[in-house]
Each structure stands twice: as structure tokens, then as C-alpha cells.
Amino acid sequence: MTTLLKHTLIVMPALNEEESVAAVVDEVYSKLPGISVLVVDDGSTDRTAERARLAGATVISLPFNLGVGGAMRVGFKYALAHDFQNVVQVDSDGQHDPSGVAMLVDALDSADVVVGARFAGEGDYSVKGPRRWAMIVLATIISSLAATKLTDTTSGFRATGPRAVRLFAEHYPAEYLGDTIESLVIAARAGCTIRQLPVSMRPRAGGVPSHNPFKAAAYLGRAGMALMIALMRPRVPLATEVTSS
């Protein structure tokens, strides 16, 4: 397992997280000794990059904001260039517990993408009302596409194996919800195996999830549209094994 972690890169997209990023990086290093952490500073205007660098992470600063999907594609490209096998996305706001990383990476033995799911029994994270229905509808459709039971398709806590890292380094979408919904659709249609493991989530450091019904409806609409467009797009084939490396 320790050898697996040596070939694993933690990618943290960070936008103006100077308050929390150093603590999260510290926690990752203390719970997962020997792992590499890449913080992708997604056009922050505060001292996120500096704090992360002081905490010992490698930092890549984007010249302007690209969104989580854009930041993650940089992470996948970096992983390819530096011969990392696996990529684990961890949020820089401390919502994801790094002790779950080892479990997600272990599960990559039998899958290309492992999603840490919030509603699968662990922890006390909950969402109610229309937003929850939206998530259920999305989960049902993507589950049937991926031929496995997924309950939380919008979780950002996920591990990606070598085949999917190569796929995502080229085709990770930057659009709204692209990093969660469309990326799963791309992976499933390319023939990647997707699995889900229950993880506990901590409440977000700042801010509460919105319960405004109009916002929830807008979310459902945009998510549905993102899913439909993702399904209409041509399939992306998995790159064949790179023989030269």
C-alpha cells in the first residue's frame, strides 16, 4: 500500500483558500507520509499559493480562474509528466478527510475511478429537498451508464487510476458540473470501471449549503442539461497503453 501511495498524487484545486489550505496539506502529509501533494491555485487573489508552498506542497498557479475541471486537468497532466500512476482529488477546504485516501487508492486495484460517496452510510452529511432529488435522478442515470450502483455522482473526493488519468489529462471538462457529472459520463462511456466507496465528510469550513428552492431548481436544470449534452457528445476512446514509457 505504501508503494501505491508513492505513485499517487493528491491534487487539490484551490481558489482563495488561504485560511484552510495549509492545514489541509499538513493533515495530508501527517496521515499519508511519503505522498506527493500538488495544489493547483486556480487564479486565487489571496495568498493561497504561498501558504500551500510553505506547507510543503508543489504549487502550480494558473494565470486566471479555470474552474475545478480546468484545475484538475492541469493536475492530470502534471501526474502524467511526472510518472504518477494515480491521482486523488481532495478539496482544499478540509471537507474531505485524508484518512479516506488510502482506502480509495486501494480500491483502484479493481476500478479506474473510485468515488468517495457521501450518502453511502458513513458520516452525517445530508442534503434535503429538491437538491437531493436532483442528486438521486443524476445518480440513477449515471449508475445505469456505468453499470454499477452510484449514489453520489457530484462528490469531488475521488481516486483515478492510470487508464483514467491518461483519459482525463486530455478530456477533463471545464464546464459547470463537468468535473463531476460529465467526467463520470466520459469515463463510463470510454469503458472505465467506476466504483463507489462510502466516506465520511466533514461539514464545510465556511458557508452552509443553500436550501433556496429556486437555486435548487436551477441546479437541477443545469445538471440535467450537462448530463444530456454529455450523453450526446461522441464517445472518447481510452488511449491504448503507452509503449514507449
Added chain:
Amino acid sequence: MTIASYILGIAAAMLALGVVTEMLRRRRLRERHAIWWIIAGVLALVIGVFPQVLIWTAAAVGVEVPTNLVFFVSLFILFLVCIQQSAELTELEGKTRALAEYSALLANRVTQLETATHRADAGDTP
């Protein structure tokens, strides 16, 4: 139709074509962006000079009021132009994203190389 409105139609079409041509000449507009404007300008000029063409065409396609055919064709051309612009914008955003990624990854490599060089220099002169 009065002679004044006849001249107005021709003048407007000539002006549109003149503006597009001048912008092409000064390289402020690329050919592929100008093509729909040129088509629209030429159509307007033809109809301005020979209004009968419009009346015949309208009758041929079954449009009762010829002016409505003008509105229909104009809207259609504007629609094509807008779609083309949106597509170009999407393509440009994709390229900008790739450039941003590339420059960020390069900046990281440069920093690492600089650090390595500094270390090597420090090691050479103890």
C-alpha cells in the same frame, strides 16, 4: 416606390459592402468572418437595384408580402453569424485554457530548474 427610397436602398447596401471591404483591406476582419456579411450585402444590393427580383422570389416561394421575405432572410443570416461567433468563442476558450495550463506547468518547471541550479551553484562554491 419613389426615386428617393430606391436610392436609399442602393446606398445602404453599398455602404454595408464598403464597410466590410474596407475592414478586410485593413486586416481588421478575416475572410471567414466576413463571408456572411458579404453575402448579405450583395443580396441587398441586387434587391436594391432590381426590386422586381424580390417580388418574383417572394411569389415563387409563396410569401404574400415581399418585405417579409427580406425580414426572414435577414434574420436567418444574423442567426448564422451569431452561431458562427459562438462556435469561434468556444474554440478560443478551449485554446486559452490549454495555453493557461501549458504556461502554468512551464512556470512550475522553470521554478524547479532554477531551484536546482541555485543548489548546484551553492554546492560548487563551498
